[in-house]
Amino acid sequence: MEDCSAYLSSLIRLNKLISNAGLCARREADQLIESGCIAVNGVVVQRVGTKIPIDAVVTYKGVVLHLEKRRYILLNKPRGYVTTMQDPEGRKTVLDLIGKQHCAERVYPVGRLDYDTTGLLLLTNDGELARKLSHPANKVQKLYHAVLDRAIQMKHLDAIRQGLILEDGLAKVDQVAIVAGDPTQIGLAIHMGKNRIIRRIFSHLGYLVHTLDRVGYAHLTKQHIPRGKWIFLKDQEVRKLKSLV
Structure with missing residues (x-):
């Protein structure tokens, strides 16, 4: 029984692993699984809800996914930037303000601010937290x-x-x-x-x-973040965010 419990505790939902690798949020991960883009140890898996060993080799279209370090960035957005990963009109995005030299992980905005709206924007590769913070039922x-x-x-x-x-x-x-x-x-x-x-x-x-x-x-302010600048959140700030949802 103890061996069985240990084995079960070493399993992780496939969509969570995909999210933890920074590819996308869990909902989008389920869509990727159903579409046949995800393979586990060389075998395509299309059943949503599948649990796999934490050390399994997971690939997306043949590219191995690696678990990323969790990043939580608080940005003071200026006017003239869009809060998308890329813009078909060629406008500047909030990711241009961060730069890959400072954050190699692929982070995503939590919610959006309009092109002309300024102020606090949270970016992270923690898909689960982003989903919870964005859900109106959690009243953040x-x-x-x-x-x-x-x-x-x-x-x-x-x-x-x-x-x-x-x-x-x-x-x-x-x-x-x-x-x-x-x-x-x-x-x-x-x-x-x-x-x-x-x-x-x-x-x-x-x-x-x-x-x-x-x-x-939430409890975060832009008091010490100049316009167009950003900071990595401290561990205690991240823990407080997670406690809200």
Whole structure:
């Protein structure tokens, strides 16, 4: 029985190993498995949920996958960068700010910031954590600072607090308030992950967002990260992130 338990503890789900190798997140890994792109010890495996020995040789289209060191990067994104791995229009991506000479592992943005939106962006090759942080059920809060084209009316501030019905359903923030007594500057805390949600909330009420800056992500801030710069998260910061989900 002890030998059996030891053997089972040495197994790992194939999609988790693929994710841990930095190739993609687990959901995409399942798709790769089903498509026949993954082989284990030379044999193609197409059954989702397969468990394999941790020391098995796994290949993707003939290329051996190696477990990567986990990387967790916090970036203060400037305007004019897209949060994708590559851009068909040839625009600069957030990965250009990091450079392979500083991080050889292939990291991915957790969620997105618009081209003109600035502020905190987390990048990692930990696919499981990225998935959990992005899931709205886990209510990981983001804090934004918006500057509007004109002073907000109190009735509109109340409407945002109550929640608005947009074209794709209810848009509700966790908190909203005027910043520093200036009604053109609004602070918002939100955990929803809908596309361009804050800009669409203000647009729905007739306001133009001049600047939008993400100033907080969970417990993390950009206090000591200049615009366009980044840091590796410390172990205790990563542990706290994982404790949230």
